[in-house]
Amino acid sequence: MAKSVAAAPQTLVPQKGWRRFAFNCKRDWMLYAMCLIPVVYVLIFNYIPMYGIQLAFRDYKPRKGIWGSPWIGLDNYREFFAFYGSKNYILNTLAISTYQLALFPLPVLLALVIHAYKGKTFKKIVQNVSYVPHFISLVVLCGMLSTVLSPLTGLVATLNKTFGFNIGDLRSDPRAYRHVYVWSDVWQNLGWNTILYLSALSGVPDEVHEAAKVDGASRFRRIWVVDFPTILPMCSLMLIMQFGSLFSVGYQKAYLMMNAANASVAGMMSTYVYTHGIKTGEMGMGQAVGLMNSVLGMILTLIANGVADRLSDGEMALF
């Protein structure tokens, strides 16, 4: 591709406007064709649905359609905040997200360790074994958790009997809910989350490591001064994006793990959207809370990006 650009006479390249765009399309049509699929995807699933944002401010009646449903201003928000558990749901959402955020370094550490290990076979085995849980569906995962954590018949029961432990039912203990939620997520996605970092690390030339070795750097020192700086921009990027999803804990797992006993900590904004919005047909309410999540997420992303921008003189910022 670079060859074709170099071959094009400079004087024939339009400087701006539609002609420049058309010229680029003609020259790099394959790249544009490749872009087309994700662009269409984003259009259909991310932009067109924005049309429905107005539902947050309407009393949506499907029979009347979006335009026919009456405007109700901020009533959906008033109703959400009049719900006695709204504050608790917001705090629960933030608690889970923050917990997950605190474990953000784990995939980075695992990626550094895998990269530093030289045995190729063992490395492959570790990678594959750690990737596999990612492909388990949430429903199956929650079923596994329920079985394993059963104090009557599960692994917990075996531990209690064999070692004389007195572990209660972690499935219904509100104090255990967040730990089970987050650590099962770590188990499921830790390996998968290393992929980006490993691909970034694969770009580090061996010569750099060789030079560091010659300078007397230990293995740990080389990780610290060679590998880690390589993936730091990626870490920053991922961290900024994770800040943006602080209010967006998915409802599926939270809902599947929720029961009457742990509902005080398991109830989150997303479960509220499902139980009080989708299940009861109050789509406007669901949209209102969803929109609030998105706006707050965007604000947090901007703040995180601003902080990263300021601390790194623009090098680590997303935009």
Place this chain on the structure above:
Amino acid sequence: MKKFLALFLALITVLGLCACTGGGGKETRELTADDYTEDGRLKISVGVTSKAWVLGYDSEENAYTKWIEETCGVEISFVEFANANDAVTQITTSVAAGAKLPDIILLDTGMNRNLVTTYGADEYFVNLGEYFADKTGKSKIFWDRVESEQLSEVDRQLVLSTMFEADGKSVYAIPAFETTVIDYVASMPWISTTWLDKVGKDAPENPQELYDVLKAFKAAGCEYPMLGTNNHHYLGYRVTDWIINFYTYFNNKNPIQLNDGKVEFAFTQDGYREGLKFVRKLIQDGLLTDPYSVQVADVNLLANPADGVSKVGIVFGHLTLFNIDSVDDVIFEYEHLPTWGNAIMHQPTVMMSKFITEDCKPGKRDKAFEILMTMFSEEGSLRHRYGEKGVDWVDADEGAKSPYGFEAKYKLLQETWGQPGFNRWAVGGGFNYMAEGESAQVDENTHDYVVKKFDMFKKMIEDFNASAEANNPETILPILQGTREEQDQYDIAITNIDDRWPKAMAEFIQGTKNINSDADWKAYLDELDRIGLNDYLKYLQTVYARTQK
């Protein structure tokens, strides 16, 4: 760049508008040739909830389908919904997306009463009020059965007040009514006679005796003195409800009662607190497993261990939990404990489970209603419950009596309880007050197992009736149904309280909050006050004043 941006935004708008207009052309509401089969029968689509235990059977080919098709002169096609409550979510999302609904919807566990009212008022479900206005017309089957002597006045009022809207005329759903004593009494505590013999005690008759028995079970090596679950089963009790009813009337599905003309909630009463204290004590002393942790599968496993000796002293649940087909007579080693103090069983489940949708063309609605009435008929109910006539059951001999002295209506040909899933739809049942035993004929050919089971049921029903008579039915109210305007007015209070009290109950039982602490109890009551208890009571009092007096 600006032009590009403008074009981009215009494109989004156009695509958005296209998406919202719904695309395809408008379907005609008149019947066309496509609505008929070649031999002139109307085509009716029926949406049914899928059930795990009948997965894989062919709805379109089974005996019940054939019978309905022959009786009503239609051809039925099926739309399969998700399981249980998920089916309601599926319908809700379908409605929101503007998707076409089947002509008839049959749900397993029914739809929330408020949602039925909403969908009726918003014209998703057909108002069947006109059909029911004339008792001798198309709804004759319904009225004949509801007004028969077999149904008590209390139950009759329950059915009618549930299915009719607040205006007294509109009907958006036909209920499935499990009035049979057997089904709702069967979900109760079962005590192991083996363990009772071991400790030399009789079945307990009050909380103190229950405590002593459980203590003795534990001392004798019983691994799980009492096992139960508060996870919802659509029938009958939960373990804590049964215990609380030692102290005060409490029905978790409708926790209201009447006190000197005033509606009040059970979950704010002192008796309720005493019940919770006792539950907590049993858990703390290791006599009752955490009722929020026990899953049905666990109960099943523990009630039927491989070595034949149960590790459970008292197990709480429906008869079917005993997995009766696979274990030799394990069920007969248990006997049920009666409903003590207050019988919550006055209110059997009325499920809003059968609907005709607005997507059913007007020309098909009479036929759709005829199908529902056919299901509601005596034979429809029997076929629904027991399967194919002549294969799974036959008419009773003339003059034969059931084990309980009723006129026998049918004789079962199957050996065990059975779930004749291949010969019925399994959902959207009729009007099942003629359940097994109450009007089944037993003779010398009846399998020994069935006879033993009927004996067991007989004792259960006698105990239930004795317990029910000891209560004052006037204190027990049916579900009070307000108008849509009333529901909207008190919506926040209703949502808050309905959501909060069950969670608080769990917190007290699990010890997150201390039920023995006056401060915690007062904080709980104060919180209910703060989030709308009085508004909710005001709503119930208003509805009661209008509908019940």
